[in-house]
Amino acid sequence: MTATALRERGAGHDLRGLGRLTWLLVGSQAAFNVGFFVVLPYLAAHLSGTIGLAGWLVGLVLGLRTFSQQGLFVVGGALTDRFGPRPVVLTGCVLRVAGFAWLAVAQGTGAIIAAVLLIGFAAALFSPAVETEVARQAVRHERATGTPRTRVLALFSAAGQAGTLVGPPLGALLLLGGFSAACLAGAAVFALVLAAHLRWMPRDAPGGGSRGGPDDGSHAESRGGTGATAGRGRPWEGVRALLAHRSFLLLCLAYSGYLLAYNQLYLALPEEVERATGSQTALGWLLAWGSLLYVLVQMPAMRWIGDRLSRRAVLRAGLLLLALAFAGAAALTPTTAAGGLLPSAVFVTALTLGQVLIVPTVRAWVPDLVDGARLGLFTGALSSASGLAVLLGSMPAGALVDRGGPAAWLVMAAVPLAAAVFVPRPPRTRAGGGRARA
Numbered sequence: 001m002t003a004t005a006l007r008e009r010g011a012g013h014d015l016r017g018l019g020r021l022t023w024l025l026v027g028s029q030a031a032f033n034v035g036f037f038v039v040l041p042y043l044a045a046h047l048s049g050t051i052g053l054a055g056w057l058v059g060l061v062l063g064l065r066t067f068s069q070q071g072l073f074v075v076g077g078a079l080t081d082r083f084g085p086r087p088v089v090l091t092g093c094v095l096r097v098a099g100f101a102w103l104a105v106a107q108g109t110g111a112i113i114a115a116v117l118l119i120g121f122a123a124a125l126f127s128p129a130v131e132t133e134v135a136r137q138a139v140r141h142e143r144a145t146g147t148p149r150t151r152v153l154a155l156f157s158a159a160g161q162a163g164t165l166v167g168p169p170l171g172a173l174l175l176l177g178g179f180s181a182a183c184l185a186g187a188a189v190f191a192l193v194l195a196a197h198l199r200w201m202p203r204d205a206p207g208g209g210s211r212g213g214p215d216d217g218s219h220a221e222s223r224g225g226t227g228a229t230a231g232r233g234r235p236w237e238g239v240r241a242l243l244a245h246r247s248f249l250l251l252c253l254a255y256s257g258y259l260l261a262y263n264q265l266y267l268a269l270p271e272e273v274e275r276a277t278g279s280q281t282a283l284g285w286l287l288a289w290g291s292l293l294y295v296l297v298q299m300p301a302m303r304w305i306g307d308r309l310s311r312r313a314v315l316r317a318g319l320l321l322l323a324l325a326f327a328g329a330a331a332l333t334p335t336t337a338a339g340g341l342l343p344s345a346v347f348v349t350a351l352t353l354g355q356v357l358i359v360p361t362v363r364a365w366v367p368d369l370v371d372g373a374r375l376g377l378f379t380g381a382l383s384s385a386s387g388l389a390v391l392l393g394s395m396p397a398g399a400l401v402d403r404g405g406p407a408a409w410l411v412m413a414a415v416p417l418a419a420a421v422f423v424p425r426p427p428r429t430r431a432g433g434g435r436a437r438a
Contacts, residue, residue, distance in 0.1 A: 077380020
C-alpha cells in the first residue's frame with residue numbers, strides 16, 4: 001500500500017485492526033503514568049515538609065529513584081528476552097503496588113529509601129517489557145496491514161502523555177486527604193493494571209530467549225546479533241553484541257542528546273519561570289500545556305511527516321526543533337521580567353514538538369537494528385544509556401542554569417545539534433514502512 005493511500009484512509013482505519021494485546025499495552029501505559037504522577041510531583045515536598053528531611057537527603061532519595069528506574073531498564077529488557085513480557089510485567093506491577101503502599105506509611109529515612117527504590121525498580125521491569133512488546137506488535141501490525149509502525153508507537157506515546165496530564169491534578173485533589181491517600185490511590189491504579197494483565201496478557205505472549213521462538217520479523221542488521229536464537233545464549237553474549245553494534249550505539253548517543261535536552265523542562269524551565277514571574281506558579285500550567293499539546297499533535301504529526309521522510313530525517317528534524325526551542329528562549333529572554341512567560345511558552349512548545357517526532361521514531365527504529373530475541377535488551381539499554389547521559393550532564397547543565405541569561409540557553413542548544421550529528425544511517429525501511437530515503 002502506498003504512503004498516499006495510507007494518509008488518505010486516516011488514523012482511525014489504520015488502528016482498527018490492532019489486537020487486544022496492543023490495546024492492553026496502550027491502556028496500561030496511560031494508567032501506569034496516572035498512578036505514578038499522582039504521587040511523584042509531590043514527593044519532594046512531602047519529604048522535606050512532612051518528614052523533615054534535609055535538602056541534600058531529599059535530592060539523594062530522588063536521585064536513587066531515578067537510578068533504580070532508568071538505570072536498570074537494561075535489566076528489565078534482558079529479563080523480558082529471557083522469560084517473555086508477561087512475568088516481567090506482572091512482577092513490576094506487584095512491586096509498584098508494594099512500593100507505593102510502603103511509601104504511604106514510611107516515616108524513617110531507611111524505610112523511605114527502600115520504598116522509593118522498590119518503586120523505581122518496578123518501573124525498570126514494567127516499562128521495558130511493555131515497550132518491547134508494543135514494538136513487536138507494531139511491527140506485526142505493519143506487516144499485516146501496511147500501516148506504518150510509527151503510528152502504533154505514536155498512539156502508545158500519546159497514551160503515556162495523557163496519563164502524565166491526568167496524574168498531577170488528580171494527585172492534587174487526593175492530597176486533600178493527605179500524602180498517604182495519594183500513595184494508596186497510586187497503588188490502587190497499579191493493582192488494576194496488574195489485574196488487567198493477569199486477565200488479558202497471553203501466557204504465551206512472545207518474547208526472546210527460551211520462550212520466544214523465532215524472530216518476530218524485525219529487520220536485523222547483519223552486525224546486530226546472530227539470529228533469533230541469540231537470546232538463548234549466555235547474557236554477556238548479548239551485551240557483547242550490543243557494545244559492538246555501531247549503529248545502535250550512535251542511536252543511543254542521539255537519543256541521549258534528546259533526553260538531556262528534554263530534562264531541562266525540570267531544570268532550566270523552573271528557573272526561567274521564577275526569573276520571569278517571581279514564582280513558579282505558572283510552571284504547572286506550562287507542563288500541562290506541553291502534555292496536552294503532545295496528546296493533540298502526536299498522531300497527526302506522525303501521519304503527516306512519518307509517511308514522507310526517512311527515520312533519519314524525522315529524528316534530525318526533531319533534534320533541530322529542540323535546538324530551536326533553546327535558541328528561541330535565548331532570543332526572547334529579556335534582561336528583566338518584562339517579557340513574562342513568552343520565552344518559557346516558546347521553549348515548551350518547540351521542545352514538545354521535537355519530542356513528538358523523536359520518541360516514536362526511535363522506538364520504531366530499534367527493531368530494525370536487532371534481531372527479535374534481543375529486542376528487550378536493546379530497548380532497555382537505550383533507556384539506561386540515555387539516563388546515564390542525563391545523570392552526567394545534569395551538573396554542567398545546572399551550572400549553566402545558575403549563570404542564567406541568553407548565553408546559557410544558546411550553549412544548551414548545542415546539545416541537540418551535536419546529537420543530530422550522531423544519528424546513524426537510515427535503516428532499510430522508512431518510518432512509513434517503505435524503503436528509506438537518505
